[in-house]
Amino acid sequence: MMTAEEKKYKKWIVTLSIIIPLAVAVLFGVNLRKLGYDVEPLTFLPPIYATINGITAVLLVVAISAIKRGNVKLHENLIKVCMGCSVAFLLMYVAYHMTSESTSYGGEGVIRYIYFFILISHILLSIIIIPFVLFTFVRGIAGAYERHKKLARITYPMWLYVAVTGVIVYLMISPYYS
Numbered sequence: 607m608m609t610a611e612e613k614k615y616k617k618w619i620v621t622l623s624i625i626i627p628l629a630v631a632v633l634f635g636v637n638l639r640k641l642g643y644d645v646e647p648l649t650f651l652p653p654i655y656a657t658i659n660g661i662t663a664v665l666l667v668v669a670i671s672a673i674k675r676g677n678v679k680l681h682e683n684l685i686k687v688c689m690g691c692s693v694a695f696l697l698m699y700v701a702y703h704m705t706s707e708s709t710s711y712g713g714e715g716v717i718r719y720i721y722f723f724i725l726i727s728h729i730l731l732s733i734i735i736i737p738f739v740l741f742t743f744v745r746g747i748a749g750a751y752e753r754h755k756k757l758a759r760i761t762y763p764m765w766l767y768v769a770v771t772g773v774i775v776y777l778m779i780s781p782y783y784s
Contacts, residue, residue: 609745609748609749609750610748611744611747611748611749611750612741612744612745612748612750615740615744618740619737619740619741619744620737622736622740623736623737626696626736627736630696630699630700633700633703633704634700634703636704637703637704637705637706637707638704638705639705645705646705647705647706647707648698648701648702648705648706649702649706649783651698651699651702652702652776652780652783653776653780654698655694655695655698655699655702655772655776656772656773656776656777656780658691658694658695658698659695659768659769659770659772659773659776660769661691662688662691662692662695662765662769663766663770663773665684665687665688665691666684666688666765666766666769668684669681669688670762672684682746682747685743685746688765692739695772707784709779709782709783709784710782711725711778711779711782712781712782713778717778721775721778721779724771724774724775724778725771725775727767727771728767728768728771728772728775731764731767731768731771732768732772734764735761735765735768738757738760738761738764738765739761739765741757742754742757742758742761745757746758
């Protein structure tokens with residue numbers, strides 16, 4: 607049974623889970639330079655947002671360790687930082703793509719298939735994970751701990767996969783940045 611807190615946030619979570627991927631998709635196709643705006647390409651961002659993905663992955667592991675040791679407050683604070691890191695990543699990712707030319711992956715053979723498998727699974731799960739993270743978070747702050755724990759068992763590995771594969775994708779494509 608949903609708590610009052612969960613009911614209160616459900617519409618927001620559903621709305622954000624739809625709007626965020628759509629906004630990213632639309633903005634991904636907008637290049638300010640091609641539209642005639644005199645903006646510098648933000649080519650310095652990819653290693654920064656890849657690092658943020660790496661930090662998110664580490665903090666997720668530490669957050670799980672904290673809750674297993676019974677440190678609820680540390681767990682909650684680390685998850686909030688992870689959510690902030692995810693938002694920062696998203697803003698930088700969109701800003702980069704709105705100001706810079708897309709980079710094509712130059713690998714050949716089997717490694718190319720591996721890269722695209724990782725990239726596609728990363729993108730799909732990064733969309734799917736949004737409502738999972740938000741519902742899991744709301745269940746935690748609402749005190750619905752059993753329901754939180756049950757959903758977190760699904761959310762955590764997906765979120766960790768997205769964070770880790772974000773770093774892997776960057777490492778694989780970074781030799782091809784111009």
